Amino acid sequence: MPRILPTELFALLSKHVGQDSAGMELRWLRAAARDPHHLQSLVSRRTSGEPLQYILGTQPFGPLELLTRRPVLIPRPETEHWTLRLAELIHPSSQDPISLLDLCTGSGCIPLLLCHLWPPGSVQAVGADISSDAIQLAVENAHRCGIHVSTFHSLLRATDSNGNTFTPLLADIRSLDFAQSSALRSPFHLITSNPPYITHEDYAKLSPSVKAYEDPRALLGDPQPTPYGKGLTFYHDIAKLAAREGFLARNGVVAVEVGIGQAEDVQRIFQEEGRLRETEIWRDPWEVQRVVIGRR
Template sequence: MSSPATDKLASEISSRLKAAGIKDAEKEADELLCLSLNISKSALYARDFSKVTGDAASVLKKLDSLTARRLARQPLQYIAGEVEFFGLSLTVGTGVLIPRPETELLVEILTGILSNKHKPNISVLDLCTGSGCIALTLAKHFPESIVHAVDISETALKYAAANAAANDIKNVTFYTGCLYEPVACMAFDVIISNPPYIKTADIDLLEPEIALYEPVEALDGGTDGLHFYREIIAGAPGHLNEGGIMAFELGDTLAHSVMEIARAAGFHNLTLKTDYSRVERFLIIA
């Protein structure tokens, strides 16, 4: 493939994505082109096509196929089959929630708090683990820790286990079940969760990439979006060690409602933190 040819292809794909109402069409066109050529974005921008495999016809056929999937609003992360999260490369696909930058920020905040405590051998419980992004990041950052991760979805846990193996992270144990049920007799220094928090009635109003493709069980937080916060906070006293910490990612507009739930359960050392858009997105309970 030549530079003029790839430039023309990127422009054509970008125009098609824009016409379909897809944001960041130029960036996504480049990513689809990279996937079709099997090269990195840095190679594309440097116009280095020395490692391209396959002839032009096969590249075009693959590009058409990938573009059709994106025009059908399948998430780009599912098309690529992976996502970067806090330095880890994680496999994602149908049946598992795509990790978001906001969740990276939650991990960054918690990692900073735990590092200041100078306690490397912590025990962690990650509830609603999904792809395992939180559990695996904490396990890698604190290699002397023991991390336990729970999800009700066997499909999601297959991704999580594969991600642990691919990143050579061995200090994580995954459990299938509902919240605390698989760890009924255990207590932890940290309980962390990015639970489902979309109101049931709002799910169909989400972007097609989410509403049509991401697993509803990873989205649906009940009528008011607070179901899992109530369950996790109510069960925490029996599973949180003395001096332990809880950390949550919060749905839009839910911050103060979750704080009220925590106060009603007897927790009073509460700290809200904002995300990149200055939305109150995270709650730390110490």
Template structure:
């Protein structure tokens, strides 16, 4: 019997008992990471090559340290990103937000669409857009110096214009010139702190998680920033919690210069992000 596969089975049970949401996946990912193989190649690891460090990383995951912090990498669409303490780990649900944005930009009659990513964090959104919309001009901003250490690593050699600053005051030089503004901002209500998964609450930076009593403080600010940056007809795409479905589109009202505000579901059919178009005067 393959020793590593037997150990993976034991590790899966340990992680399940610790409340890890995806115990089998994480046990296999960590086994592949420690042994330097792909998940589909675990059966090929010889018994004599079993590395006892596997149980060290399993113990860390049992304590709910994020899988991505242990491996130092996160996968997002077609990207492999470097992540660790100080930066928000990109989530799979954000991939559908980016997918909608890519379709929206491609549908625009613009040769070189200009895109702004507010609160870029690891740079996942900006880099995905730059990669999948090759002629786009992508700009990104991040406030946290701790997060920027990772952002700069990920964006090294890319064509993304990365700046440090406050999303609410960013890119004054681009006012009225942007085709799409996108953001995955902090949106968790402060009152929900105790209900947040330990991987996020204890390891993701608070600056990337919480935003006022109802979680919408920064989204309200981004609404004005997006209106300032977008050209007439330009589009804003903003992620929010599934429990905030129906609330965010009401921030982008006709009275404030918006049209076609709507919510959109994620792959689990839960409201996940809102979009709106800057109205034409």
């Protein structure tokens, strides 16, 4: 393969991402490349539409550097923003620890960041996802971040670590028997989720770089035809879990990310179906209503 000059690589990238981003992306790709031919291959992948995070293999998330791999959803800046805010809102300790359930955990970004930020021994986190690819990546990220990966057998006994723990769970959170799984030790003090919330109509409008690489199960908010519509299926399911007797602890908190224009509907779902009377909406740095918080 003939070698392409750096100026030519820059020109190729500029056509795809614009001149402002091309220089920065080329520096990152050059740092990740083993040699000039490998750099050309990386640039080719980028100009074909592959997300930069998959090419580089990592994505910053707060102070963490998480592994990224297709088809698992890439952690987004808006998710990072509200997770950091949530970490400042709740103050667990080793003397007063909490249990955390993250639904649709993907890369594990939300529970792993919270485990990293909160004091050792203050939280036992469970991350549930229907995708085996996601669960495998979440486990790898936990190891990478120095967070103990527990098993449900060890959770049934006294914790086998003095630090915070992350327990992966391959499961369909929408199944009727999910809440009754012996793998879950409810009540949970905190339930978090960045669930799928994109409507079928909006999914059709997404860029090819998203649709061709990221798992549609992590994006589509209405997996099957449903009377709910509007990408809100998972919020109804999360609300029903929160309303189950003994599933959410007294004074427990539910925090979920939502799509543009969905916050007020999700707030109403939480109040009416989740029996979460105290609710609020958080905005992201771009002033979009991005998170709904519900308290028991």
